[in-house]
Amino acid sequence: MPSRRELLRRSVGAAGLLAGLGLLPEAAQAAYAQAAFDAKSLGDVVKALGVSAPVDSKDVVMQGPDIAENGAVVPVTVGCALPGARRLLLLVEKNPAMLCGVFDISDAVEPSFATRVKMAQSSNVIAVALMADGRVLFSQKEIKVTLGGCGG
Amino acid sequence: MPDPMRIRAQAAGDKTTVRVLMAHEMETGQRKDAAGKTIPAWHITEVNATHNGKPVMTAQWGTSISKNPFLQFVLKGAKPGDKIGVTWVDNRGETRSDEALVS
Numbered sequence: 001m002p003s004r005r006e007l008l009r010r011s012v013g014a015a016g017l018l019a020g021l022g023l024l025p026e027a028a029q030a031a032y033a034q035a036a037f038d039a040k041s042l043g044d045v046v047k048a049l050g051v052s053a054p055v056d057s058k059d060v061v062m063q064g065p066d067i068a069e070n071g072a073v074v075p076v077t078v079g080c081a082l083p084g085a086r087r088l089l090l091l092v093e094k095n096p097a098m099l100c101g102v103f104d105i106s107d108a109v110e111p112s113f114a115t116r117v118k119m120a121q122s123s124n125v126i127a128v129a130l131m132a133d134g135r136v137l138f139s140q141k142e143i144k145v146t147l148g149g150c151g152g
Numbered sequence: 153m154p155d156p157m158r159i160r161a162q163a164a165g166d167k168t169t170v171r172v173l174m175a176h177e178m179e180t181g182q183r184k185d186a187a188g189k190t191i192p193a194w195h196i197t198e199v200n201a202t203h204n205g206k207p208v209m210t211a212q213w214g215t216s217i218s219k220n221p222f223l224q225f226v227l228k229g230a231k232p233g234d235k236i237g238v239t240w241v242d243n244r245g246e247t248r249s250d251e252a253l254v255s
Contacts (some may be wrong), residue, residue, distance in 0.1 A: 032197055037214040073218045092216055096182060100216040107228075108208040110167070114224035118180065118216050 037099050042091060042126060045099050046136060049089075054128050057137035061112065062127035064143050071119045071145040078103070078127035079112030080137070087130040088113060093140075094123035119145045159252035161227070161236045168230040168254050170201070172223045172238050180215040195243060196221060202237040203230055230254050 035048035046054060061079035068074040078088045088103040088111060095118070103113045111129070119125070122144040129137045155175035162169050174196065181193025193215050201209040209225055227236070232254050239249040 032212055037212075075222075077224075095216050097180065097215045099214050101214065102212040103225075104210040106208050108203060108206070110226040110228065112226060113211070114222070116218040116222045118178075118218050 033099075033102060036102070037097060040098060042093070042098070042128075042138075045089070045091065046128070049087075049102075049130070051130055051136050052134070054136045054138035057129070057139060060127050060129045060137045060139035062125060062139040062141045064125055064141055066142075067144045067146065068119060069146060071121070071147050073116045074119050074125075074143060074145070075114065075116050076125055076143075077112060077114040079110075080129040080131075082129075082131070082137075083111075084132045085111040085129045086132050089126075089128040089130070090115070090117065091126040091128070092117055092119050092123050093126060095120050119143060121145055154246060154248040157238055157240075157248065157250040159236060159238055159250055161230070161234075161252055161254040163230060163232050163254050166228055168227040168234075168236075170225055170227055170236055172201075174199075174221045174223070174238075174240055174248070176219070176221060176240070176242065178215070178217055178219045178221060182215075193243065196240045197243050198241045199223065200239045201225070202235075202239075203227055204235050205237070 033049060036045050039045040039048050059081040064076040078090050085105055090100040091098050092100055100117045105111050124140045125143050126138055126140040158173040160171045176196050177194055179191055179194040183191045185191050195215050196213050199211040200207060208227060234254045235251055236254060237251045241247045
């Protein structure tokens with residue numbers, strides 16, 4: 001039966017080990033686009049990501065329901081019909097946190113991602129495609145929400 | 153240890169549809185508890201997917217992704233029996249990795 005002193009010494013050691021492990025995710029998150037996620041407008045989001053202002057395009061796919069029954073779980077799909085998309089962004093215009101997600105596309109995946117988002121209120125939902133040649137294209141769809149989803 | 157993800161990867165010709173359902177509260181940081189204190193944001197910040205160990209997709213998420221996040225993407229060039237791995241990291245530094253085989 002270890003002494004109390006021994007147990008305390010071991011638990012400090014374990015805490016130190018866990019703190020050490022905790023440092024790793026922080027380093028990975030250094031690349032996390034915090035400024036873009038804090039931005040309050042589409043213009044600020046693209047500026048935070050270092051790209052030019054988006055241009056409306058029929059080739060960017062923004063799919064979702066016309067009316068969402070539950071604003072906490074709205075299924076949406078963002079995509080790009082053109083080859084050469086490097087990143088897809090998903091934004092909900094009237095959310096307190098406008099940028100929902102940034103999807104990086106490698107050659108191994110199709111430029112199309114589906115997920116579910118929270119919508120605080122009826123709003124435009126925007127898909128932005130950042131192309132390899134520097135073009136920034138977007139498409140938007142209005143989704144009406146009957147029950148807001150940010151827990152307010 | 154966070155709850156496991158459910159990963160389904162279905163091959164149809166050259167394209168494999170991968171569907172992932174993650175277990176996570178995804179607190180936005182907007183809600184207040186019964187005492188009126190704001191519940192701090194707790195959400196997945198990064199998702200990485202690999203195919204046979206090779207990274208194929210990375211996503212960064214904010215607070216607007218729904219609770220118990222769903223993600224679907226289409227992988228090219230995978231065959232039945234290949235391994236799909238998905239890892240997420242959240243803003244508290246917690247992480248979870250799961251794998252599934254393409255069927």
